[in-house]
Amino acid sequence: MAETNKPTATKGVLSIAMIKKLIGAVVGIILGVYIAGIGVPEGLTTKAMWGMAVFICAIVWWIAEVFPDYVTALLMCSAWAVFDIVPFGTAFGGFSNATIWLLIGAFGMAAAVGKCGLLTRISLYLMNLFPLTFKGQTLALMVTGTLMTPLIPSGSAKIAVLAPFAAAVSDSMGYKKKTQGAGGIFAAMFLSLGCIHPLFLSGSFMCYSVVGLLPKDIQSQVTWTSWFINALPWGITVLVLGYLAILFLYKPEEEKRLASTMIKDQRAALGPMSKNEKYVSVVLVLTLLIWMTEVLHGINATIIAIAALAALLGYNVIDRNTFKSGIAWDAIMFIGCIFAVSGVFSALKITGWIGKVLGPHVAPLLAGNIYLFLAVLCIVIYLVRFVLASQLAVITIFTLLLTPLALKEGISPWIMGFTSFVAINVWILMYQNAQYLVAFFGAAGGEMVNHRQMIKLCVAYMIISIIGLLVSIPFWKLTGLIQ
Incomplete structure (x- = not known):
């Protein structure tokens, strides 16, 4: 029966x-x-x-x-x-976006790192520096991601390289895919690389976009140091409360701890670095260094990514089969279409219309309580992001809309741009965040976690980010950003 x-x-x-x-x-x-x-x-x-x-x-x-x-x-x-x-x-204009080609190059590098075994070697080395527990490894990923953030201004590039690494760490600890433990490892990686970049001016190209939207006299006042100092209260809040949230939301069903002898045995089993590992190491280090110093030499990150991919293909580290199966082409298709939304909305003048509709309802709150205003502004942006997929479009609308009103009230327009920037970073629905897509599909081809697991992290970030902004207000009064 x-x-x-x-x-x-x-x-x-x-x-x-x-x-x-x-x-x-x-x-x-x-x-x-x-x-x-x-x-x-x-x-x-x-x-x-x-x-x-x-x-x-x-x-x-x-x-x-x-x-x-x-x-x-x-x-x-x-x-x-x-x-x-x-x-x-216009409908398929997202595929002419340079970021698509950067992603292809970055996905290719990630495939090469994983194929040659370098990823395993690096993961074992880092695991040996921190406690071999869930708490220790999530902390290791958060520290690594945070330290790397100001060095590479392309969030997608950083995530595309480190997402497979996070999956390797999770596998090495023995967490099955789509379990609490795997979710916590992924969350630590993405929180540090996909959420904390507003802490550093060089952490994202969108930081420079925010500066470019400010009045000329305000732009001259924004330096790398001043940006970091003013963003520091928010950043510390997000890192500390975010780490605690991960420990609470993704506590493994079974606490696992790797013996140090196991790591030593695995490192010994790897033997000396192969020619492919050495070649990939050189390509990866050079690529990262050039990305880090893009502000100095002006070479576009996309050009470097494609050049690195070509070097890996030419040396046959990535063969034809790996090129076809190792790169998440379905993710590339999805992300390219999402990139097109901004161009379509702009061509149809939907973006400007949304700004005009929201302006009369949002602006009056600025004259009242600044704490209430920033909290409401974040919530409004969270809601707008369900309709407007382009993060940069939302930053542009709200920064330009609120700058004259902020100046009138004695508030630095930088606060409007910064608040808009941190508030756009949501991923309740997958299409809302291209960097999240890179992380999701880059970590074991979308098999490490399921999206429902990461909605918890998104809600936690949305709440913690608002708390971070509210904590920053007294500090901003001391630094003169709020009169």
Whole structure:
């Protein structure tokens, strides 16, 4: 009887899953049609409404998992082009973004590091420097990520290299994929590399974008040191409370500790470095050094990433099979489509319309309590990010919108830009954060953790980030940013 019941149960589960997908597909289409047909607000066009309708439909399909995420993303961009909402070049403009090529190069380097065994050697070395417990290894990853952040201004490049390393650490500790322990290791890696970059001016290209949005006289006052000092209270809060949150949210079901003899044995088993390991080490170190010093020589990080990939391909460290299977091409497709959203919204003037709609409702709060204002501003941005996928677009809208109002109230516009920057970094839905996508797919091809696990980390970060901003306010009054 048990044998005959198994197929029936399996069919039942499959049919329920299929019904869920069908319901999601229908709801997405209906909601999209509704958005397109409710009328055209002042400042938008019919095409803009259809553009948003397609995007809303895609969001519902991603939530319901109607198709794999990259398939839905490709259908979204195709719909924008097929229905002549925007030209084809705009609909798929994300694939002309230099970051896509940087990601391909970085994914290629990660594949080479993993294939040649260098990743295992590095992970064993670092594991030996910290306590061999869950607490020790999460701390090791957070310290490593934080120290590397100001050295490489490309968050995606750093994450693409270290995400597979985090997966190797988790595997070496014996945590099965998608368990609490694996989730904690991933969370420590991403919190330090994907969330803490606003602490350093050189931590992200978007930091320089924030500075560029400020008035000229304010720009001249922002240096690497002043940025770091003013961001330090927020950074310390996020690092300390974030680490405690990881220990609480991802406490392993079973505490595991590796014996030091095991690490020694594994390092001995590796033997001396192979030619491939040495070659990859040289390419990786040179690539990281050139990325770190991009401000000095001006060579674009994307060019260096592709050159490094070519060097690895030319030396056959990455052979044809590794090139096809070692790089997460489905992730590349998904991220490229997500990058296109910003260009589509800009072409349809949706970005500017959102700023005009939100402005009258958000700005009056600035004249009241600054603590309440910053908390509300973060919450508003969290909500906006469900609709507006482009992080830089959100930073631009809110920084430019609030700068004149901040100056009027005796508040440095840098606070508006910094607050907008830290608030955009959410990943409740995967499409919201390109760096999270790099981390998620870069760590064991998306198999290390499931997205539901990381929603807990996102909510914790959203709360902790607001606390960090509130803690910073008295300090900002001392430094003169708030009069």
